[in-house]
Amino acid sequence: DAGVTQSPTHLIKTRGQHVTLRCSPISGHKSVSWYQQVLGQGPQFIFQYYEKEERGRGNFPDRFSARQFPNYSSELNVNALLLGDSALYLCASSLGRRVSNQPQHFGDGTRLSIL
Amino acid sequence: AQSVTQLDSQVPVFEEAPVELRCNYSSSVSVYLFWYVQYPNQGLQLLLKYLSGSTLVKGINGFEAEFNKSQTSFHLRKPSVHISDTAEYFCAVTTGGATNKLIFGTGTLLAVQP
Structure with missing residues (x-):
């Protein structure tokens, strides 16, 4: 079975542009979470979507938005890119909503570089 | 609010030696604890988790961890490491209820040397 897939794997943008990152969860998983991992740090929670609704939001500005589609795939959008947005963006999927008892499966991430 | 502290940014160790990676957490409520491993240019893979019950948890690849509530710790151990264990290891915490995020x-970079 395919794991969590993310596209693209690498992306280079300039300041002020916007970007869309995509995630396909494991088949049957209804929850998708997004994390930002800046070089040298642990992942930071951005969003969780479950059954196409936002169920959690981290401490990120409104430039960050996401959505989940009927097939449970998800997009993360970032507007007005800043140099500080350079990071590895990870998507994780799980069967249910609660991360406390549902193991999260991570994709390999999208490496976003802002010039 | 919950937080996690990994005291060592890098742990060098020789192959076949034992290793312990330290993790301390802070929370005013009951917690669920996890260890993930990240190999270069890859995402995170779950090594093991503590939800409840026995405080000694066994995971994949020969790793184990012990939950110590009084010391608020969840240290990861392996009795004999291999070169292939070289990777970044992350400790994570979450709580029950409506919280749906991992912190x-x-x-800690585990650097295994021959």
Whole structure:
């Protein structure tokens, strides 16, 4: 079975542009979470979507938005890119909503570089 | 609020030696604890988790961790490491209820030398 897939794997943008990152969860998983991992740090929670609704939001500005589609795939959008947005963006999927008892499966991430 | 502290940013160790990676957490409520491993240019893979019950948890690849509530710790151990264990290791915490996010530590690079 395919794991969590993310596209693209690498992306280079300039300041002020916007970007869309995509995630396909494991088949049957209804929850998708997004994390930002800046070089040298642990992942930071951005969003969780479950059954196409936002169920959690981290401490990120409104430039960050996401959505989940009927097939449970998800997009993360970032507007007005800043140099500080350079990071590895990870998507994780799980069967249910609660991360406390549902193991999260991570994709390999999208490496976003802002010039 | 919950937080996780990984005291060592890097742990060098020789192959076949034992290793312990330290993790301390802070929370005013009951917690669920996890260890993830990240190999270069890859995502995170779950090594083991503590939800409840026995405080000694066994995971994949020969790793184990012990939950110590009084010391608020969840240290990861392996009795004999291999070159292939070289990777970044992250400790993470979450709570029950409506919280649906993992809070990660800053990571520990395990560098296994021949």
